[in-house]
Amino acid sequence: MSLKVIKAGILDTIQDMGRYKYQYLGINPGGVMDRFAASIVNILVGNSMNEAVLEMHFPAAAFLIEQPTIIAIGGADFFSTINGEPVPLWHPILINKNSVLQFEQLRSGARCYLAVKNGLQADKWLGSYSTHLKANTGGYKGRALRKDDAINFKRQSNYSRFFSEKDSIVLPWQADIKWTGDQNDKIFIIAGNEWKMLDNASQYHFLNQPFTVSPVSDKMGYRMRGANLTTNNGFELISSAVSFGTIQLLPDGQLIILMADHQTAGGYPRIAHVITAHLPVLAQSRAGAKINFSMTDIETAEKLLMLQQQHLLQLQNACTFRLEEFLNQ
Amino acid sequence: MIIDAPYRIFSLGDSAITLDFGNFIDEKINQNIIRLFYSLQRAPLPGMIEVVPAYSSLTIYYDPWQVKKFIHQNETSYKWISEQLEKRIQTPLEEENNIARLLKIPVCYDKEFGFDLELIANEKHISVEDVIQIHLSKNYRVYMLGFLPGFSYMGLVDERIEMPRKLQPRLRVEPGSVGITGRQTGIYPLPSPGGWQIVGRTPLKLFETNSNDEAACLLKPGDNVIFYSITIDEFKSY
DSSP states (O other): EEEEEEEEOOOEEEEESSOSSSSGGGGOOOOOOOHHHHHHHHHHTTTTTTTTTTOOOOOOOOOOOOOOOEEEEEEOOOOOOEEEEEEOSSEEEEEEETEEEEOOOOOOEEEEEEEEOOOOOOOOOOOOOOBBTTBBSSSSSTTTOOOOEEEBBSOOOOOOGOOOOEEEOOOOOOOOOOTTTTOOSSEEEOOOTTGBOOOOHHHHHHSSEEEOOOOOOSSEEEESSSOOBSSSSSOOOOOOEEEEEEEEEOSSSSEEETHHHHHHEESSSSEEEEEEEHHHHHOOOOOOEEEEEEEOHHHHHHHHHOOOOOOOHHHHHHHHHHHHHTTOO | EEEOOEEEEEESSSSSEEEOOOOOOHHHHHHHHHHHHHHHHOOTTTEEEEEEOOOEEEEEEEEEHHHHHOOTSSSSSSHHHHHHHHHHHSOOOOOOOGGEEEEEEEOOOOOOTOOTHHHHHHHHHHHHHHHHHHHHEEEEEEEESSSTTTOEEEEOGGGGGOOOOSSSSSEEETTTTTEEBTTEHHHHHHHEESSSSEEEEOOOOOOOOOOOSGGGGOOOTTTTEEEEEEOOHHHHTO
């Protein structure tokens, strides 16, 4: 065994970028909430960006690492320690066997990601390692991790030559998580097909008042608290497709933003969609966070997504080079 | 096709596009959608991730990053995908007969499973036996799947047993439960909270996680379904 759960967390699951091609059967894609962070921790350990990672919520599990490997931690800051020593986010870390990895304090964000070099051995279902909790399949036995669970690494590596007395070695390069187009405090949205169903006052409120992430929010969707929105001619829609980031208007005038574990179809008005490049920010927002929406267009949404993707590719080139250089020394 | 009904194409966020024929349930429209769906599955558009049919709409999920490789720098992936979709709408498609399957599904309408039979009978001023016979009398089309893995939206249910959704959804509906809401009928594949009026239960598995391909779900969009009645003894020994 390679990674053993010595204390359970509240919701720690194995996830990759999601299970696609089966939505026509009602099987939702799921996958990580924050694709940007999950991609970067994978990049840091030299994995492909869509390798399966551990997605953790606070309080997170504590792990005994039974074999030496390279890990990276990113996303939310849970104040991670190895054998009691604090270790930073967004660095590759050589971790020795019999080390205890813990997450001690919720400092910022909502979801923390752990990548392991070469990935984790997990159950693949319909092309994805993502844990599908409802169907109870994929990932680790189709469920969240519990005490005494043990997950193998896909491959063992011998890093003993790097260790002397120290338990872990934080490699000196840090991933740059700032990408161009990231410098704003608003969540960009594009209009949904039912945007015009909102009356003028509601459109104005939606774009000019903050909405608060309510405590009844999970990986399926965020319930938002804010101004009560009303429609010109409210009517029920027959079911049709929705997407990660779709903002629906519920019959009580409140909003729900569909997140990674959303159902494949819905019948509530789709008044807007969060742009893909801004989903990671939303994914790291906790209950109580205030969200300001800003309307943009599809050109901008695509441009920002391209910039984000380019940033990841550049990061991948740089980190792969640094890691190979280090391991071959 | 060529699709002869008016339609609209709109973006569903920056990574998906929807072709929509309007807010109604129509068998002919759905047949066109399912044909286009299978045609797109066989020959996907460049950059397409997947295609998902619904009652009167079809949505293509795509990767704008991949689509960019095929297009001019100043063009949006959305515009290009929408043009490709328009072209496909104009391409003649094969008849649905080559695709549609007919499945016979056993249902036990015993009161042990058909919790809402009496309620429907009272509401509609007919007997429980009438409700069952009316539910059995039709050949249903699987218009779409959604809500849960393998959950089928079938129709159209005879108006005489049309029922609204329950005001208080049950906290747990057992897998195999057959329900009615509006003029739709469907089968719960997994234990789930649910608001449909439950008329019976099938011993068949609608969803199977041991299967690692599309056989995970018994029903597919465009299938035809006939229910037949079995006794509680037959159900238990199935």
